[in-house]
């Protein structure tokens with residue numbers, strides 16, 4: 789991680805616009821795959837930017853928003869995937885986990901069972917218990 793922060797420092801120092809938080813946030817996502825809190829705090833101090841300003845930039849760009857947490861989950865609630873009780877189960881799970889769970893109407897994997905996507909990987913599940921187990925492994 790020390791090497792990463794050295795590279796991050798170099799990246800910021802070589803920026804023409806030293807306040808271009810979008811470029812710096814994109815650099816972090818490209819390098820780490822997500823935006824850890826400690827790294828956001830680090831660049832806020834380094835770039836002399838308020839943390840809420842970084843959060844505003846993150847909210848504006850879907851690419852950054854998806855990378856806000858280590859795990860980004862999308863669950864298909866389309867007619868080929870929905871199971872009885874899924875909506876209630878999702879409401880419960882959303883309250884329990886600290887990563888976003890987005891409901892989608894199709895993930896383009898119809899016919900492969902009930903489908904969810906965790907970051908860039910697709911998974912299928914047969915029961916709601918199986919779904920819960922998959923998500924509990926992410927906590």
Ligand code: FES
Nearest residue numbers: 864866869895897
């Ligand atoms: S309906 Fe679920 S992947 Fe298409």
